[in-house]
Amino acid sequence: MRKLVNQALAAILALTLLSAATAQRYATADDLMSAVEARPEPKTTEATLTMTITTAGGQTLTRTLQMWGAGDDKRLIKFTAPADISGSGFLTITQADGSEEKLVYLPALDRVRRIAGGQQGDAFFGSDFSYEDITGIDPDDYTHALLSVKDGPTYVVEATPTAASGSVYDRLVIDVPEASLVPVRVEYYRAGALVKVLSVSGLTEVAGYTIATERRMESMVDGKVSTFTVITQSDVQLDVTLPDELFTERYLRR
């Protein structure tokens, strides 16, 4: 009898420990998003991006890009395919005062052109991603509320943009697994309707950082997917030394 009691107690203890192990570590959405923000980020990034845009008719257009980034302040993108846009480039530098300098290079004209600050909601090179989507989610631009906790645990957080954020969305619903602290699914709502769904996959460890190698953005119309874009990252190099000359007009046109 005592043995049975001991076995039962052991089972309860085990269940309790297991429960403790799967219990949520973050009590509030703000705690969670602070942890997301505190995740280590590489100082520099170099990667090859393949952007496949699928139209409503199922046809696809593929663009290949080379991307270099230094923190959140400098980013250079150069198209390498298809041939009709190969060599075109885009340089963004965030100045100390928060303003952005944006330069685009058009090889056919041999011209570097300063362009107007893109509206956040504009499509990123004709894809289903907008510039706001590509930039990522800065927790400081949102207020957060914890909606639920799913198995895993995975937190479901509602993010409401602040007025100052300039976001084109009303709210976002974000799934964040506790294990990776990488948002793996984001629902974007505008005027109360679901307009986009982002799915992040291919989480992998590179140089000690957790990065997503694939992002799929679906544009929704009446609750159904109309078009979607998949961006895959390859040849990712993090914390490599990138010369300052890389983020200049000179390199943009090279």
Place this chain on the structure above:
Amino acid sequence: MRSVTVLFTSLLLGLAAAKAPDMSGRAEVTFGVAVDGALPVAAADLALTLKGEVGSGYFPDAAYRATVVAGYDAATGAATVALDEAYATIYLGKVELTAGKMRRFWGSTDGVNPVDVLNPRDLSFPPDGEKLAVPLVHAGVYADDVKVEFAVVPLFTPAILPGAAWRPALTPRLPPGMTVVGVDAPEVNRPAAELGNIQFGVRGTLDLGQFDVSATYFHGFRSQPTQSARLEPTGTPGQVRLQPVLNYDRIELLGLDFSGTVGDVVLRGEAAYQITADPDGTDPATGNHALQAVLGGEYLIPGGPRTVVQAIFDYTAPDAGEAADTAYKLMLAMMYQPNTRTQLDLGWIQSLDGSGLLMPAVGYSFADGVTGEAKAYVFYGGDGSEFGDWRENSQLRVSVAYAF
């Protein structure tokens, strides 16, 4: 010329370290129909480009590029095979030295660039006015926020002049009782290939973050001729023949341009003053001083097109005893991509004399590298106005291109 020799010798020595060159190309067919039913263009063109680098790293030791173009226009019967661009660049720290046949862009504004004088233009279809590659040596020195460029154009290359349908009629002033009984072939006074006719320019750019400012000086020639006419006696009293004269004026050009961001608007401005050898306007065969200035802004309409608005001012100093020529124009350009495949563009130039040019265009990506475009050129205005005389040249052009 020695610098060119050194450049190419360096390249040859470095070929052992060269990466395999990239070959790319573009095939395009263009078909056009004018309002009078004429077919101004029915052309097929092919361009093949070879490019590569010598050395490695973000800035290799050198890079090279060459493009050959071949084309046939069934509408005009013209067939061409030509070397378009062919140049090499060596990277020497903060200095880049490029020599060969190439295009170089100077300026800040859109469409109309008074300081962009290194390359002449192909004006056989004036609304497009594509730049012609010319032999030149270009050096760029890149400091932190300053860029200085030097360009030497050893040989003068004139612009390709518009065809007869685009040229204004010669209207010389005739003494009373005089009649023109014929027009001779134009006398073309083109700068000879000699040391004294070498053209050169220098341009400095200061990058201030949200603003950049450039100053340009150019010593050379106008690529479009000043047209005048002499009256040649025929031996018959009261009758003369007309001798057109095309002079390519020597100029000194002083230019200033800038671009900068103010909020969500990009401001751009550009102005150039050309000084000729006829400051008093007394020589009819030589053009007068001239100023062209452009000022405008670009704004991305939320959810709508990227929009550029520019004001263009032209001034030509007067001939002796006459009033100066001035012209004002407004330019609007709108670019919008409603979906992944479709590109909608609108170009509009409106002169204050009431005439103008409207250029709507639709582009479509059929597949990766396969694009098509339909573009209309609509000229309007009264007789004698800036664009009105080209009304009959209004046309629609359709093209399909494959880049590989």
